[in-house]
Amino acid sequence: MSVSAQEFRISVVGLERGMFVARLDRPWIGTGFPLEGLRIADDDEIERLRRMCSHVYVDPSRGRSPDVRHILLEDDRVVRRVRGEDEIDNLRRTRWNVVADFGEELGNAQKAHAELETRVGEVIRDLQRGGKLDLQKLADGVDTMIESITRNPAAFPWVMELRRTCDYSYQHALGCSVWAATFGRHLGLERDELRELAMGGLLCDVGKLRLPTSLLIKTGPLTTAEVALLRGHVEQGVRIAEETDGISPTVVRMIASHHERHDGSGYPQGLSELDIPIHARIIGIIDSYDAMTSVRPYAPSRSPHQAVMELYHGRDRLFQGELVEQFIRASGIYPTGSLVELTDGTVGVVMSVNTLRRLRPVVMLLLDQSKMPLREFKPIDLSEVLTDADGQPLNIRGGLPRGAFGIDPAALFLD
Incomplete structure (x- = not known):
């Protein structure tokens, strides 16, 4: 989405029905609003925008003009940031779905x-x-x-x-x-x-x-x-x-x-x-x-x-x-291939990242709580498994350096 010369940056306090909101102070993705912009139709949309944003950009050529009292002056830093965000948004031409497990x-x-x-x-x-x-x-x-x-x-x-x-x-x-x-x-x-x-x-x-x-x-x-x-x-x-x-x-x-x-x-x-x-x-x-x-x-x-x-x-x-x-x-915070230790003391390697919950990937467990090799490697999806065997919250305690505890994932999985 390009920056229009017609746009005004306004406080969300000044939002009114009939305005066309061309951009937000955050990405459209995840807001529930259409990516191409929004013509405000009712007070509910105004309240939703006020909860999400501190300011928005309205285009008077496509809707009602803002009250000048609510127009916020831009600075070069903000303009550059918004344009950078728009460049990233404009890269999105398709949505890829996972079609194979x-x-x-x-x-x-x-x-x-x-x-x-x-x-x-x-x-x-x-x-x-x-x-x-x-x-x-x-x-x-x-x-x-x-x-x-x-x-x-x-x-x-x-x-x-x-x-x-x-x-x-x-x-x-x-x-x-x-x-x-x-x-x-x-x-x-x-x-x-x-x-x-x-x-x-x-x-x-x-x-x-x-x-x-x-x-x-x-x-x-x-x-x-x-x-x-x-x-x-x-x-x-x-x-x-x-x-x-x-x-x-x-x-x-x-x-x-x-x-x-x-x-x-x-x-x-x-x-x-x-x-x-x-x-x-x-x-x-x-x-x-x-x-x-x-x-x-x-x-x-x-x-x-x-x-x-x-x-x-x-x-x-x-x-x-x-x-x-x-x-x-x-x-992910812990990318594919990362060695990690869980809060119950077990150790594993990250297999895949959960895009919605980046701190809860799928981990292949390799070592038990005593740091001894498991007889059989065990995959665990931390987005689904929330507690350990004792009923305590199960999370990643931290990342480990390559070769920690003598682990060579390549030797373990590719022999």
């Missing part, structure tokens, strides 16, 4: 993951040998992955997290692509748009393949010259993309701008806020999240829960706050 989709996800992993590895090796980017080889694998994620958004990320290895170069590319498709599904992008976003995630750091390996695996502090060389991977990535037939301008923009930051502290151009293309803003969040949760030679990996908290603390500073909030809605 987790167990049913798991086998498909494993096959699709193996295919995409193979294709990514082949393309990376071709580029490392000085060859050109084979876009079609990647596109076929991405399409198979998207088919799985649109059927059920939980199965493919589960397989991906369990299969992570120490080969950062292509595991990061794969992870960014999977999370981009999963996040794009949550935002309501159509299939072609999901393909573009997933391809942008896959290729966002492709320029690093043109940098010295010694620089990429260096564990000590980088010199000023080395930092400049590392940041040059963006230019190298754009160059690779522009040499590739059939690549879309949107993907090129994602590669060019995914290291820009909301407060202007990013690179290479120092863009800020809405000057950063929205798809690049999305990939910037995805790239940072996946990097934090990956095994890297120069930095310890964080748990998915820790990475989500880092993103949350960086909202409205490093990343657009509304996009961070939407990513957390998609990933």
Whole structure:
């Protein structure tokens, strides 16, 4: 929904019948009102709006004009925030439904993951040998992955997290692509748009393949010259993309701008806020999240829960706050693959996220209260199981680092 030059921001105290409410001070989703706006018909609608909002935006060209006493002056910060929210709202072109349960989709996800992993590895090796980017080889694998994620958004990320290895170069590319498709599904992008976003995630750091390996695996502090060389991977990535037939301008923009930051502290151009293309803003969040949760030679990996908290603390500073909030809605506070301890002392790994109750995901229990392995792993849906065996409230006590209590989910589930 675009910002109309006719709109006035007014206090909800000034709402009257016949006014056309074009926007709220919060997203329309979840309010019960139509997303395209509302012509106020009765006092009940006024009361509902007053309970939900402190101010709204009315369009006098489509309804009754507001009393000037209730018009609120905008400031640039509010205008930018509203426009940013509208950009996100405008991404939603469809609503994806889960059409396959987790167990049913798991086998498909494993096959699709193996295919995409193979294709990514082949393309990376071709580029490392000085060859050109084979876009079609990647596109076929991405399409198979998207088919799985649109059927059920939980199965493919589960397989991906369990299969992570120490080969950062292509595991990061794969992870960014999977999370981009999963996040794009949550935002309501159509299939072609999901393909573009997933391809942008896959290729966002492709320029690093043109940098010295010694620089990429260096564990000590980088010199000023080395930092400049590392940041040059963006230019190298754009160059690779522009040499590739059939690549879309949107993907090129994602590669060019995914290291820009909301407060202007990013690179290479120092863009800020809405000057950063929205798809690049999305990939910037995805790239940072996946990097934090990956095994890297120069930095310890964080748990998915820790990475989500880092993103949350960086909202409205490093990343657009509304996009961070939407990513957390998609990933959950404890994303797929997180090791968690419950309040009864049991330990498990998050299998899938409850989008309505993000603190109550489905968890596969691995250890009992004494931290001993269970004879049989036990899935538990915390949105349905509210108490433990003693009748006490059952919740997640907290996230655990990778490898806690010697747990290797990949060895447990993929042997």
